[in-house]
Amino acid sequence: MRDVVVDPRALVATVAGGARAMDVAVAAAAHDLVAALGNCGTIAIAGLTFGGGYGPLSGTCGLAADNLLGAEIVLADGQRVTTGPDAEPELFWALRGGGNFGVVTSIRVRLHPARDMLAGSVIYKWNETGTVLRRYAAFAATGPDELGVPVGLMSGPDGEPVVMIAPLWNGERCQGERVMEDVQALGTPLAAQVGPASYADMLDQVDAWVQAADGCHWEIRTCWLPALTSGVADAIIAAMARATSPHCSVFWHHFHGAATRFAPDAAAFGLRREHFMVEIIAGWKPDGDDGVAHRRWAQDLRQNLAPFALPGGYANLLGPEDREQTAWAYGGNAARLRILKRRFDPDGVFASAIPLPEVSL
Numbered sequence: 521m522r523d524v525v526v527d528p529r530a531l532v533a534t535v536a537g538g539a540r541a542m543d544v545a546v547a548a549a550a551h552d553l554v555a556a557l558g559n560c561g562t563i564a565i566a567g568l569t570f571g572g573g574y575g576p577l578s579g580t581c582g583l584a585a586d587n588l589l590g591a592e593i594v595l596a597d598g599q600r601v602t603t604g605p606d607a608e609p610e611l612f613w614a615l616r617g618g619g620n621f622g623v624v625t626s627i628r629v630r631l632h633p634a635r636d637m638l639a640g641s642v643i644y645k646w647n648e649t650g651t652v653l654r655r656y657a658a659f660a661a662t663g664p665d666e667l668g669v670p671v672g673l674m675s676g677p678d679g680e681p682v683v684m685i686a687p688l689w690n691g692e693r694c695q696g697e698r699v700m701e702d703v704q705a706l707g708t709p710l711a712a713q714v715g716p717a718s719y720a721d722m723l724d725q726v727d728a729w730v731q732a733a734d735g736c737h738w739e740i741r742t743c744w745l746p747a748l749t750s751g752v753a754d755a756i757i758a759a760m761a762r763a764t765s766p767h768c769s770v771f772w773h774h775f776h777g778a779a780t781r782f783a784p785d786a787a788a789f790g791l792r793r794e795h796f797m798v799e800i801i802a803g804w805k806p807d808g809d810d811g812v813a814h815r816r817w818a819q820d821l822r823q824n825l826a827p828f829a830l831p832g833g834y835a836n837l838l839g840p841e842d843r844e845q846t847a848w849a850y851g852g853n854a855a856r857l858r859i860l861k862r863r864f865d866p867d868g869v870f871a872s873a874i875p876l877p878e879v880s881l
Protein backbone atom coordinates (compact mmCIF):
# COMPACT_ATOMS: atom_id res chain seq x y z
CA MET A 521 0.00 0.00 0.00
CA ARG A 522 2.50 2.59 -1.18
CA ASP A 523 0.63 4.33 -4.02
CA VAL A 524 0.83 8.11 -4.20
CA VAL A 525 -1.53 9.95 -6.55
CA VAL A 526 -0.83 13.65 -7.04
CA ASP A 527 -3.43 16.19 -8.12
CA PRO A 528 -1.13 19.05 -9.16
CA ARG A 529 -3.96 21.54 -9.65
CA ALA A 530 -5.48 20.99 -6.22
CA LEU A 531 -2.00 20.63 -4.65
CA VAL A 532 -3.09 17.40 -2.96
CA ALA A 533 -1.55 13.93 -2.78
CA THR A 534 -3.66 10.88 -1.94
CA VAL A 535 -1.26 8.51 -0.22
CA ALA A 536 -1.78 4.85 0.67
CA GLY A 537 -1.36 3.95 4.35
CA GLY A 538 2.01 2.23 3.94
CA ALA A 539 3.79 4.78 1.74
CA ARG A 540 7.21 5.95 2.79
CA ALA A 541 8.34 9.57 2.90
CA MET A 542 10.51 8.93 -0.17
CA ASP A 543 7.49 7.65 -2.15
CA VAL A 544 5.69 10.94 -1.46
CA ALA A 545 8.74 13.14 -2.13
CA VAL A 546 9.41 11.49 -5.50
CA ALA A 547 5.76 11.63 -6.63
CA ALA A 548 5.45 15.31 -5.62
CA ALA A 549 8.77 16.25 -7.28
CA ALA A 550 7.46 14.98 -10.62
CA HIS A 551 5.10 18.00 -10.50
CA ASP A 552 7.64 20.45 -8.96
CA LEU A 553 5.87 20.10 -5.63
CA VAL A 554 6.99 19.23 -2.11
CA ALA A 555 5.31 17.76 0.98
CA ALA A 556 6.16 18.54 4.60
CA LEU A 557 8.04 15.34 5.46
CA GLY A 558 10.82 14.44 7.88
CA ASN A 559 14.53 13.99 7.21
CA CYS A 560 14.46 10.29 6.43
CA GLY A 561 13.04 8.65 3.30
CA THR A 562 12.49 5.17 4.71
CA ILE A 563 10.08 6.08 7.51
CA ALA A 564 6.42 5.99 6.56
CA ILE A 565 4.41 9.16 6.18
CA ALA A 566 1.56 7.68 8.27
CA GLY A 567 3.48 7.27 11.54
CA LEU A 568 5.39 10.50 10.94
CA THR A 569 2.15 12.45 10.47
CA PHE A 570 0.14 10.89 13.30
CA GLY A 571 2.88 11.77 15.80
CA GLY A 572 3.49 15.30 14.44
CA GLY A 573 6.24 15.17 11.83
CA TYR A 574 9.18 17.55 12.23
CA GLY A 575 11.13 18.36 9.08
CA PRO A 576 13.14 20.97 7.25
CA LEU A 577 10.00 22.56 5.74
CA SER A 578 8.33 23.11 9.15
CA GLY A 579 9.27 26.81 8.97
CA THR A 580 7.24 27.45 5.80
CA CYS A 581 4.71 24.58 5.69
CA GLY A 582 4.25 23.49 9.32
CA LEU A 583 4.51 19.91 10.57
CA ALA A 584 3.47 16.89 8.50
CA ALA A 585 0.36 16.75 10.76
CA ASP A 586 -0.49 20.35 9.84
CA ASN A 587 -0.68 19.30 6.19
CA LEU A 588 -3.07 16.40 6.70
CA LEU A 589 -6.31 17.13 4.83
CA GLY A 590 -8.20 13.93 5.49
CA ALA A 591 -7.90 10.18 6.09
CA GLU A 592 -9.67 6.89 5.43
CA ILE A 593 -9.54 4.88 8.62
CA VAL A 594 -10.78 1.48 9.77
CA LEU A 595 -11.85 1.80 13.41
CA ALA A 596 -11.62 -0.86 16.10
CA ASP A 597 -15.20 -2.04 15.43
CA GLY A 598 -14.41 -2.57 11.74
CA GLN A 599 -16.22 0.56 10.55
CA ARG A 600 -14.55 2.30 7.65
CA VAL A 601 -14.69 6.06 8.16
CA THR A 602 -13.68 9.06 6.09
CA THR A 603 -12.42 11.86 8.28
CA GLY A 604 -11.49 15.47 7.53
CA PRO A 605 -12.34 19.00 8.67
CA ASP A 606 -16.02 18.42 7.78
CA ALA A 607 -16.38 14.67 8.44
CA GLU A 608 -15.82 13.27 11.94
CA PRO A 609 -13.79 16.42 12.70
CA GLU A 610 -12.90 15.28 16.22
CA LEU A 611 -11.26 12.13 14.86
CA PHE A 612 -9.45 14.29 12.30
CA TRP A 613 -8.23 16.54 15.12
CA ALA A 614 -6.94 13.51 17.04
CA LEU A 615 -5.03 12.04 14.10
CA ARG A 616 -2.97 15.22 13.73
CA GLY A 617 -0.47 14.40 16.46
CA GLY A 618 -2.38 11.83 18.53
CA GLY A 619 -2.36 8.71 16.32
CA ASN A 620 -3.50 5.44 17.80
CA PHE A 621 -7.17 5.47 16.67
CA GLY A 622 -7.41 2.83 13.92
CA VAL A 623 -5.79 1.52 10.77
CA VAL A 624 -5.42 4.33 8.27
CA THR A 625 -5.63 3.01 4.72
CA SER A 626 -5.07 6.33 2.97
CA ILE A 627 -4.45 9.98 3.71
CA ARG A 628 -4.82 13.23 1.79
CA VAL A 629 -1.84 15.53 2.12
CA ARG A 630 -1.40 19.18 1.16
CA LEU A 631 1.46 19.82 -1.30
CA HIS A 632 3.42 23.04 -1.82
CA PRO A 633 5.29 24.48 -4.80
CA ALA A 634 8.98 23.56 -4.76
CA ARG A 635 10.88 26.83 -4.90
CA ASP A 636 14.64 27.13 -5.48
CA MET A 637 15.83 24.37 -3.21
CA LEU A 638 19.37 24.23 -1.82
CA ALA A 639 20.52 21.49 0.52
CA GLY A 640 23.53 19.56 1.73
CA SER A 641 25.71 19.27 4.80
CA VAL A 642 28.50 21.21 6.47
CA ILE A 643 30.85 19.46 8.92
CA TYR A 644 32.91 21.50 11.39
CA LYS A 645 35.97 20.72 13.45
CA TRP A 646 35.15 19.20 16.81
CA ASN A 647 37.35 21.65 18.72
CA GLU A 648 35.10 24.47 17.44
CA THR A 649 31.85 22.83 18.52
CA GLY A 650 31.17 25.27 21.38
CA THR A 651 31.60 28.26 19.08
CA VAL A 652 29.59 26.70 16.25
CA LEU A 653 26.68 25.87 18.58
CA ARG A 654 26.72 29.36 20.14
CA ARG A 655 26.64 30.98 16.71
CA TYR A 656 24.05 28.48 15.49
CA ALA A 657 21.75 29.33 18.42
CA ALA A 658 21.87 33.04 17.51
CA PHE A 659 21.47 32.25 13.82
CA ALA A 660 18.46 29.96 14.36
CA ALA A 661 16.74 32.57 16.53
CA THR A 662 16.74 35.12 13.71
CA GLY A 663 16.92 32.89 10.61
CA PRO A 664 14.28 33.03 7.87
CA ASP A 665 11.35 30.59 7.80
CA GLU A 666 12.55 29.19 4.46
CA LEU A 667 15.60 27.61 6.12
CA GLY A 668 15.49 24.28 7.96
CA VAL A 669 18.69 23.59 9.87
CA PRO A 670 18.81 20.24 11.63
CA VAL A 671 22.06 19.69 13.54
CA GLY A 672 23.83 16.46 14.46
CA LEU A 673 26.76 15.62 16.71
CA MET A 674 28.12 12.24 15.70
CA SER A 675 31.26 10.20 15.04
CA GLY A 676 33.24 11.21 11.97
CA PRO A 677 34.97 8.71 9.67
CA ASP A 678 38.07 8.55 11.94
CA GLY A 679 35.96 7.87 15.03
CA GLU A 680 36.39 11.39 16.42
CA PRO A 681 33.15 13.33 16.97
CA VAL A 682 32.13 16.04 14.52
CA VAL A 683 29.34 18.58 14.42
CA MET A 684 27.25 18.61 11.27
CA ILE A 685 24.60 21.03 10.06
CA ALA A 686 22.30 19.84 7.26
CA PRO A 687 20.57 22.99 5.94
CA LEU A 688 17.69 22.89 3.50
CA TRP A 689 16.48 26.09 1.83
CA ASN A 690 13.19 26.35 -0.06
CA GLY A 691 12.79 29.93 -1.23
CA GLU A 692 14.30 32.62 -3.40
CA ARG A 693 17.62 31.52 -4.91
CA CYS A 694 19.90 34.55 -4.25
CA GLN A 695 18.73 34.90 -0.65
CA GLY A 696 19.24 31.16 -0.18
CA GLU A 697 22.81 31.32 -1.45
CA ARG A 698 23.61 34.12 1.00
CA VAL A 699 22.04 32.18 3.87
CA MET A 700 24.02 29.06 2.96
CA GLU A 701 27.22 31.13 3.06
CA ASP A 702 26.24 32.29 6.55
CA VAL A 703 25.72 28.67 7.60
CA GLN A 704 29.20 27.73 6.38
CA ALA A 705 30.67 30.69 8.28
CA LEU A 706 29.43 29.34 11.64
CA GLY A 707 32.86 27.70 11.98
CA THR A 708 35.72 26.30 9.94
CA PRO A 709 34.15 23.64 7.70
CA LEU A 710 36.09 20.39 7.46
CA ALA A 711 33.81 19.52 4.58
CA ALA A 712 30.92 21.35 2.96
CA GLN A 713 28.64 20.20 0.20
CA VAL A 714 25.72 22.55 -0.34
CA GLY A 715 23.97 23.32 -3.62
CA PRO A 716 20.83 22.84 -5.69
CA ALA A 717 19.12 19.64 -4.59
CA SER A 718 15.64 18.17 -4.45
CA TYR A 719 13.91 17.06 -1.25
CA ALA A 720 14.45 13.47 -2.40
CA ASP A 721 18.22 14.15 -2.72
CA MET A 722 18.27 15.29 0.90
CA LEU A 723 16.34 12.17 1.98
CA ASP A 724 18.78 10.00 0.02
CA GLN A 725 21.71 11.48 1.89
CA VAL A 726 20.14 10.78 5.30
CA ASP A 727 19.00 7.30 4.25
CA ALA A 728 22.61 6.47 3.35
CA TRP A 729 23.75 7.39 6.90
CA VAL A 730 20.94 5.34 8.40
CA GLN A 731 21.75 2.37 6.17
CA ALA A 732 25.40 2.50 7.24
CA ALA A 733 24.22 1.53 10.74
CA ASP A 734 22.07 -1.39 9.57
CA GLY A 735 21.95 -4.20 12.12
CA CYS A 736 22.43 -1.95 15.13
CA HIS A 737 20.24 -2.01 18.20
CA TRP A 738 19.02 1.38 19.39
CA GLU A 739 18.02 3.34 22.43
CA ILE A 740 16.40 6.70 21.68
CA ARG A 741 15.60 9.39 24.22
CA THR A 742 14.07 12.75 23.50
CA CYS A 743 13.35 16.13 24.99
CA TRP A 744 12.11 19.57 23.97
CA LEU A 745 14.47 22.48 24.59
CA PRO A 746 13.19 26.07 24.54
CA ALA A 747 16.70 27.37 23.74
CA LEU A 748 20.22 26.13 23.05
CA THR A 749 21.91 27.69 26.04
CA SER A 750 25.57 27.26 26.96
CA GLY A 751 24.50 24.75 29.64
CA VAL A 752 22.77 22.65 26.97
CA ALA A 753 25.79 22.82 24.65
CA ASP A 754 28.15 21.84 27.49
CA ALA A 755 26.01 18.81 28.43
CA ILE A 756 25.79 17.56 24.84
CA ILE A 757 29.48 18.13 24.08
CA ALA A 758 30.50 16.34 27.30
CA ALA A 759 28.24 13.39 26.42
CA MET A 760 29.68 13.08 22.92
CA ALA A 761 33.19 13.10 24.36
CA ARG A 762 32.31 9.95 26.37
CA ALA A 763 30.12 8.27 23.74
CA THR A 764 30.06 4.51 24.25
CA SER A 765 29.92 3.61 20.56
CA PRO A 766 30.55 5.16 17.13
CA HIS A 767 26.76 4.95 16.60
CA CYS A 768 25.96 7.34 19.45
CA SER A 769 24.71 10.71 18.24
CA VAL A 770 22.59 13.70 19.17
CA PHE A 771 20.34 15.44 16.62
CA TRP A 772 17.88 18.24 16.86
CA HIS A 773 15.18 19.79 14.69
CA HIS A 774 14.35 23.50 14.97
CA PHE A 775 10.59 24.08 15.36
CA HIS A 776 9.92 27.59 14.11
CA GLY A 777 8.02 29.77 11.63
CA ALA A 778 4.77 28.41 10.19
CA ALA A 779 4.66 25.47 12.64
CA THR A 780 4.44 27.92 15.58
CA ARG A 781 1.52 29.84 14.05
CA PHE A 782 -1.12 27.20 14.80
CA ALA A 783 -3.15 27.47 18.00
CA PRO A 784 -2.06 24.81 20.56
CA ASP A 785 -5.54 23.25 20.37
CA ALA A 786 -5.85 23.35 16.54
CA ALA A 787 -4.64 19.73 16.40
CA ALA A 788 -3.66 17.07 18.94
CA PHE A 789 0.01 18.11 18.59
CA GLY A 790 0.01 20.76 21.30
CA LEU A 791 3.45 22.41 21.62
CA ARG A 792 3.39 25.44 19.36
CA ARG A 793 6.13 27.63 20.83
CA GLU A 794 9.53 27.79 19.15
CA HIS A 795 11.76 24.98 20.39
CA PHE A 796 14.36 22.36 19.51
CA MET A 797 13.30 18.71 19.43
CA VAL A 798 16.29 16.66 20.53
CA GLU A 799 16.94 13.03 19.59
CA ILE A 800 19.54 11.28 21.75
CA ILE A 801 20.48 8.12 19.87
CA ALA A 802 22.63 5.27 21.19
CA GLY A 803 23.34 2.52 18.68
CA TRP A 804 25.41 -0.63 19.04
CA LYS A 805 26.15 -3.86 17.25
CA PRO A 806 24.45 -6.56 19.31
CA ASP A 807 27.13 -9.29 18.95
CA GLY A 808 28.14 -10.01 22.54
CA ASP A 809 27.05 -6.55 23.69
CA ASP A 810 24.08 -6.38 26.08
CA GLY A 811 23.66 -2.67 25.36
CA VAL A 812 23.55 -1.67 29.03
CA ALA A 813 26.33 0.93 28.77
CA HIS A 814 24.86 2.47 25.64
CA ARG A 815 21.35 2.67 27.07
CA ARG A 816 22.79 4.28 30.17
CA TRP A 817 24.65 6.82 28.01
CA ALA A 818 21.41 7.95 26.35
CA GLN A 819 19.48 8.00 29.62
CA ASP A 820 22.22 9.99 31.37
CA LEU A 821 22.25 12.68 28.68
CA ARG A 822 18.45 12.89 28.79
CA GLN A 823 18.70 13.39 32.56
CA ASN A 824 21.45 15.98 32.23
CA LEU A 825 19.31 17.96 29.78
CA ALA A 826 16.21 17.74 32.00
CA PRO A 827 16.92 20.98 33.92
CA PHE A 828 16.93 22.89 30.61
CA ALA A 829 13.97 21.09 29.00
CA LEU A 830 10.27 21.82 28.65
CA PRO A 831 7.91 19.26 30.20
CA GLY A 832 6.88 16.46 27.83
CA GLY A 833 8.52 15.30 24.63
CA TYR A 834 7.85 14.27 21.04
CA ALA A 835 5.31 11.43 21.17
CA ASN A 836 6.83 9.70 18.14
CA LEU A 837 10.03 9.11 20.13
CA LEU A 838 8.56 8.26 23.52
CA GLY A 839 8.06 4.71 24.73
CA PRO A 840 5.73 3.12 27.28
CA GLU A 841 8.32 3.62 30.03
CA ASP A 842 8.42 7.41 29.52
CA ARG A 843 5.34 7.98 31.69
CA GLU A 844 6.36 11.35 33.09
CA GLN A 845 7.16 12.86 29.70
CA THR A 846 4.06 11.28 28.13
CA ALA A 847 1.87 13.00 30.73
CA TRP A 848 2.97 16.37 29.29
CA ALA A 849 3.45 15.39 25.64
CA TYR A 850 0.07 16.73 24.50
CA GLY A 851 -0.14 19.77 26.79
CA GLY A 852 -3.73 20.90 27.27
CA ASN A 853 -4.95 18.43 24.62
CA ALA A 854 -4.44 15.29 26.73
CA ALA A 855 -7.96 15.08 28.21
CA ARG A 856 -9.64 15.63 24.82
CA LEU A 857 -7.47 12.89 23.31
CA ARG A 858 -8.36 10.46 26.08
CA ILE A 859 -12.10 11.17 25.66
CA LEU A 860 -11.77 10.52 21.92
CA LYS A 861 -9.82 7.33 22.55
CA ARG A 862 -12.69 6.06 24.71
CA ARG A 863 -15.18 7.00 22.02
CA PHE A 864 -13.40 5.51 19.00
CA ASP A 865 -11.45 2.64 20.61
CA PRO A 866 -13.16 1.87 23.95
CA ASP A 867 -11.44 -1.53 24.34
CA GLY A 868 -7.96 -0.21 23.56
CA VAL A 869 -7.53 -2.41 20.48
CA PHE A 870 -4.87 -0.04 19.15
CA ALA A 871 -2.14 0.07 21.78
CA SER A 872 0.72 1.34 19.69
CA ALA A 873 4.23 2.33 20.55
CA ILE A 874 2.99 5.92 20.63
CA PRO A 875 1.66 6.30 24.16
CA LEU A 876 -1.36 8.32 25.21
CA PRO A 877 -1.20 9.91 28.65
CA GLU A 878 -3.17 8.61 31.62
CA VAL A 879 -5.46 11.44 32.70
CA SER A 880 -8.38 11.40 35.08
CA LEU A 881 -11.47 12.56 33.20
Ligand SMILES: Cc1cc2nc3c(=O)[nH]c(=O)nc-3n(C[C@H](O)[C@H](O)[C@H](O)COP(=O)(O)OP(=O)(O)OC[C@H]3O[C@@H](n4cnc5c(N)ncnc54)[C@H](O)[C@@H]3O)c2cc1C
Pocket residue numbers: 537538557558559560562563564565566567568570571572573574575619620622623624625730836837872873874
Ligand atom coordinates in the same frame (compact mmCIF):
# COMPACT_ATOMS: atom_id res chain seq x y z
C1 LIG B 1 15.78 6.76 10.95
C2 LIG B 1 14.65 7.58 11.53
C3 LIG B 1 14.56 8.93 11.18
C4 LIG B 1 13.52 9.71 11.69
N1 LIG B 1 13.42 11.03 11.34
C5 LIG B 1 12.37 11.76 11.77
C6 LIG B 1 12.18 13.12 11.34
O1 LIG B 1 12.96 13.67 10.56
N2 LIG B 1 11.11 13.80 11.82
C7 LIG B 1 10.22 13.23 12.70
O2 LIG B 1 9.28 13.91 13.11
N3 LIG B 1 10.37 11.97 13.13
C8 LIG B 1 11.41 11.22 12.69
N4 LIG B 1 11.56 9.92 13.10
C9 LIG B 1 10.57 9.36 14.03
C10 LIG B 1 9.39 8.80 13.22
O3 LIG B 1 8.53 9.86 12.88
C11 LIG B 1 8.64 7.77 14.03
O4 LIG B 1 9.50 6.69 14.30
C12 LIG B 1 7.37 7.30 13.32
O5 LIG B 1 6.51 6.70 14.27
C13 LIG B 1 7.67 6.35 12.19
O6 LIG B 1 6.47 5.96 11.57
P1 LIG B 1 6.39 4.63 10.67
O7 LIG B 1 4.98 4.60 10.16
O8 LIG B 1 7.53 4.61 9.73
O9 LIG B 1 6.69 3.49 11.73
P2 LIG B 1 5.78 2.34 12.31
O10 LIG B 1 6.59 1.72 13.39
O11 LIG B 1 5.24 1.49 11.20
O12 LIG B 1 4.55 3.11 12.94
C14 LIG B 1 4.70 3.83 14.13
C15 LIG B 1 3.31 4.09 14.69
O13 LIG B 1 2.61 4.98 13.79
C16 LIG B 1 1.24 4.59 13.71
N5 LIG B 1 0.93 4.17 12.32
C17 LIG B 1 1.81 3.91 11.33
N6 LIG B 1 1.15 3.60 10.19
C18 LIG B 1 -0.16 3.66 10.48
C19 LIG B 1 -1.37 3.45 9.73
N7 LIG B 1 -1.37 3.14 8.43
N8 LIG B 1 -2.56 3.59 10.38
C20 LIG B 1 -2.61 3.92 11.67
N9 LIG B 1 -1.51 4.13 12.44
C21 LIG B 1 -0.31 4.01 11.86
C22 LIG B 1 1.04 3.47 14.69
O14 LIG B 1 0.66 4.06 15.91
C23 LIG B 1 2.41 2.86 14.78
O15 LIG B 1 2.66 2.20 16.00
C24 LIG B 1 12.57 9.13 12.60
C25 LIG B 1 12.68 7.76 12.93
C26 LIG B 1 13.71 7.01 12.40
C27 LIG B 1 13.78 5.55 12.76
